[in-house]
Amino acid sequence: xxxxxxxxxxxxxxxxxxECYEDLRSVLEERGADLPPxxxxxxxxxxxxxxxxxxxxxxxPGPIDDVGA
Amino acid sequence: MAPRTDSPYWNPRHExxxxxxxxxxxxxxxxxLVAFAKERSPFHRRRLAAIEPDSIRGLADLARIPFTTRxxxxxxxxxxxxxxxxxxxxxEVAVRYHMTSGTTGxxxxxxxxxxxxxxWIAEMWCYGFWGFGVRPRDRVFIxxxxxxxxxFWGAHYACEKLGCLVLPGGAMTTEQRVRTIVDMGATVVCxxxxxxxxMAQEARKLGLDLAAGPVERLILxxxxxxxxxxxxxxxxxxxxxxxxxxxxxxxxxxIMIFECSxxxxxxxxxxxxxIEEVIDPESGEPVGYGELGERVVTSFGRGMIPVLRYRxxxxxxxxxxxxxxxxxxxxxxxxxxxxxxxxxxxxRGTNVYPRAVEAIVREYPEIDEFQIRLWxxxxxxxxxxxLVELPGLDEEDGQAPRLLARLxxxxxxxxxxxxxxxxxxxxxxxxxxxxxxxxxxxxxTVIGGAGERRAT
Numbered sequence: 001x002x003x004x005x006x007x008x009x010x011x012x013x014x015x016x017x018x019e020c021y022e023d024l025r026s027v028l029e030e031r032g033a034d035l036p037p038x039x040x041x042x043x044x045x046x047x048x049x050x051x052x053x054x055x056x057x058x059x060x061p062g063p064i065d066d067v068g069a
Numbered sequence: 070m071a072p073r074t075d076s077p078y079w080n081p082r083h084e085x086x087x088x089x090x091x092x093x094x095x096x097x098x099x100x101x102l103v104a105f106a107k108e109r110s111p112f113h114r115r116r117l118a119a120i121e122p123d124s125i126r127g128l129a130d131l132a133r134i135p136f137t138t139r140x141x142x143x144x145x146x147x148x149x150x151x152x153x154x155x156x157x158x159x160x161e162v163a164v165r166y167h168m169t170s171g172t173t174g175x176x177x178x179x180x181x182x183x184x185x186x187x188x189w190i191a192e193m194w195c196y197g198f199w200g201f202g203v204r205p206r207d208r209v210f211i212x213x214x215x216x217x218x219x220x221f222w223g224a225h226y227a228c229e230k231l232g233c234l235v236l237p238g239g240a241m242t243t244e245q246r247v248r249t250i251v252d253m254g255a256t257v258v259c260x261x262x263x264x265x266x267x268m269a270q271e272a273r274k275l276g277l278d279l280a281a282g283p284v285e286r287l288i289l290x291x292x293x294x295x296x297x298x299x300x301x302x303x304x305x306x307x308x309x310x311x312x313x314x315x316x317x318x319x320x321x322x323x324i325m326i327f328e329c330s331x332x333x334x335x336x337x338x339x340x341x342x343x344i345e346e347v348i349d350p351e352s353g354e355p356v357g358y359g360e361l362g363e364r365v366v367t368s369f370g371r372g373m374i375p376v377l378r379y380r381x382x383x384x385x386x387x388x389x390x391x392x393x394x395x396x397x398x399x400x401x402x403x404x405x406x407x408x409x410x411x412x413x414x415x416x417r418g419t420n421v422y423p424r425a426v427e428a429i430v431r432e433y434p435e436i437d438e439f440q441i442r443l444w445x446x447x448x449x450x451x452x453x454x455x456l457v458e459l460p461g462l463d464e465e466d467g468q469a470p471r472l473l474a475r476l477x478x479x480x481x482x483x484x485x486x487x488x489x490x491x492x493x494x495x496x497x498x499x500x501x502x503x504x505x506x507x508x509x510x511x512x513x514t515v516i517g518g519a520g521e522r523r524a525t
Binding site for chain 1: 080082083094097101105109158159162183184185187188189192341372373
């Protein structure tokens with residue numbers, strides 16, 4: 001996973017969402033194959049939405065097709 | 070805590086970034102896009118072979134990247150169907166297929182998008198909806214066919230993302246759509262400009278007063294008429310609502326420009342997700358603010374199909390963002406999309422290239438000569454028909470009617486289901502050409518006052 005670019009201007013709420021994105025991405029990368037279909041596909045959908053947050057906050061989230069999104 | 074809906078901006082920071090910071094963001098994204106496209110897409114790897122991503126230091130470096138044309142895209146698809154070597158992610162990641170009419174006959178431009186891409190497609194529409202004042206409390210009717218044409222699909226998902234109540238208007242007659250808008254108390258309506266007028270006409274026929282109803286805003290797309298003042302004025306008058314222009318492309322999957330609630334007479338470019346250049350279509354050199362030129366787009370959003378310096382053939386006039394009092398730093402296209410460099414015609418939201426029509430017509434050796442005729446029906450609706458000469462066929466034995474029906478079906482299949490009229494005319498009545506043929510007769514009239522540009 002590529003390192004996200006941290007921005008000093010993020011609010012606490014924005015920083016928390018970036019952490020959610022990183023955590024969710026890690027789950028899908030490391031344990032995605034073990035998840036039941038409902039959990040994996042919903043997590044992918046959630047990651048695709050959180051990617052927009054990371055991108056809109058200039059975190060440079062990079063591609064996520066490797067985890068199915 | 071109540072959710073914040075008071076911001077006029079969808080992404081307040083990006084929409085008000087000072088120009089130097091905005092350009093730095095674009096350069097950083099461009100560098101990553103070039104690296105990604107080179108690594109993932111064989112089509113782009115060849116084209117970008119001489120460019121090292123780290124050598125991109127400023128927007129001036131854009132000029133080192135070759136233009137991409139629609140014909141090159143088509144050729145790539147024809148060489149390696151169905152998608153060419155455009156894809157930058159495995160096909161199995163895609164969750165949706167769409168297409169747009171091609172330039173060379175039956176083969177369309179085919180696109181795929183992933184789950185992440187679709188969230189991004191909706192995100193772009195969110196800039197437009199939010200910027201025009203649409204909020205979670207709104208009930209949005211989408212007058213759209215929901216088929217392979219990408220059209221308002223992204224608008225639908227954007228409204229869901231915003232938290233609006235979406236009223237999908239697919240597979241309905243115009244009467245059903247108008248009645249649903251009224252019965253369900255829609256506050257926002259999405260349609261093409263032409264269809265907005267068509268619905269208003271239907272409402273009058275039904276004795277329904279739209280102007281007295283709850284619709285407050287119309288989001289227009291699919292035709293340049295959304296930025297023609299007289300047309301927009303007519304729509305606003307008939308609906309008793311404010312209308313905003315947007316424009317997008319299947320090649321991008323979504324919109325790239327939108328009109329904000331200040332209605333400055335132009336559309337803001339979504340500059341944190343695109344680099345838009347305006348060039349002289351002949352020389353390829355950039356033109357300045359206030360000059361008419363062709364827009365060239367580079368998109369940072371679509372993961373499955375990178376788009377770099379795509380020649381859109383759309384004509385625009387770019388002006389600084391501070392012409393609009395909304396506070397956005399994003400530049401504007403004054404008057405939206407002003408026309409086309411090429412001969413493409415836009416008919417009820419569908420792209421029609423005369424050369425693609427010709428390629429289909431020429432599959433019928435019985436046709437001696439043909440002409441493509443466009444006109445305005447009922448004062449508001451674009452119609453297209455193909456006139457053909459069939460010198461060797463008798464009407465009585467049914468051969469000619471069968472051929473006309475087949476041709477009509479083939480033309481629709483090649484144009485996202487667009488309804489073409491097909492009519493036989495007497496032999497020798499259509500013009501013949503010795504040099505450059507002019508087989509398109511565009512008799513459409515613009516809705517509105519004299520001096521307005523044509524609606525193509």
